[in-house]
Amino acid sequence: MKIAIIGAGNMGGAIARGLAKGTIIETADICVSNPSNGKLDALKAEFPDMQVTNCNVEAAQGADIVLLAVKPWFIEQVVKELLLDAEKQMLVSVAAGISFEQFESWVGEKMTVFRVIPNTAISQLESMTLIASHHASKEQEQLLLDIFNEMGLAMLIPENQMAATTALTSCGIAYVLKYIQAAMQAGIELGVYPKDAQRMVAQSVKGAASLILNNDTHPSVEIDKITTPGGITIRGINELDHEGFSSAIIKAMKISCVK
Numbered sequence: 001m002k003i004a005i006i007g008a009g010n011m012g013g014a015i016a017r018g019l020a021k022g023t024i025i026e027t028a029d030i031c032v033s034n035p036s037n038g039k040l041d042a043l044k045a046e047f048p049d050m051q052v053t054n055c056n057v058e059a060a061q062g063a064d065i066v067l068l069a070v071k072p073w074f075i076e077q078v079v080k081e082l083l084l085d086a087e088k089q090m091l092v093s094v095a096a097g098i099s100f101e102q103f104e105s106w107v108g109e110k111m112t113v114f115r116v117i118p119n120t121a122i123s124q125l126e127s128m129t130l131i132a133s134h135h136a137s138k139e140q141e142q143l144l145l146d147i148f149n150e151m152g153l154a155m156l157i158p159e160n161q162m163a164a165t166t167a168l169t170s171c172g173i174a175y176v177l178k179y180i181q182a183a184m185q186a187g188i189e190l191g192v193y194p195k196d197a198q199r200m201v202a203q204s205v206k207g208a209a210s211l212i213l214n215n216d217t218h219p220s221v222e223i224d225k226i227t228t229p230g231g232i233t234i235r236g237i238n239e240l241d242h243e244g245f246s247s248a249i250i251k252a253m254k255i256s257c258v259k
Contacts, residue, residue, distance in 0.1 A: 004063035008034035012069030014123040018151035033059035086110040100134040127152035167256035
């Protein structure tokens, strides 16, 4: 199976690297196109078997999957120049905000199209990736899930949930990083060296996520295990609630949900 990645920016490059490290698609069957050579040269140096080109049409020819990793305002122009074959190819877009209805007006009604929203942790093979499908078979949906599950965790969702779930995952990772930054600042004020505080907080966040993902538990259950009566943790939890911590997160998610 061959895949063309149109665009070698942060997301396109990260996906190319993730695919090359995975088991589903051979590195030699990955072709990445980009108008300039710097990022292509970096990919080629890291993965000599990977194919690279400056021509989008060349990359897409013969590909089973064509993945668009360009800015949303370039999507229409790029899609129309590719002359995709709806009978033989699948189109995958990582551009936020471009609907299936728009794609259908550009590539026709028969084309299998996926909208995929990873987050920046895909560079560490730890993305939360959202996938919506249009005119796809169950086998095609499973293939996309398998590909992106090798780069973290992937979930199939209906298109009408894309805006809300993007706020939770793609925007949400920034809010988690903001918590890490704030906790670091507290640690520094309390006398901990910045680098030490960063590692302590980041590992604590990673550990909290692992508790949820590995045990299929609920945050409230895990919080109850830490907050002993009269203890120091419950004081901090109550202070967060007094200062509107939960409300601020909810408001941030809702304002990020742009439809």
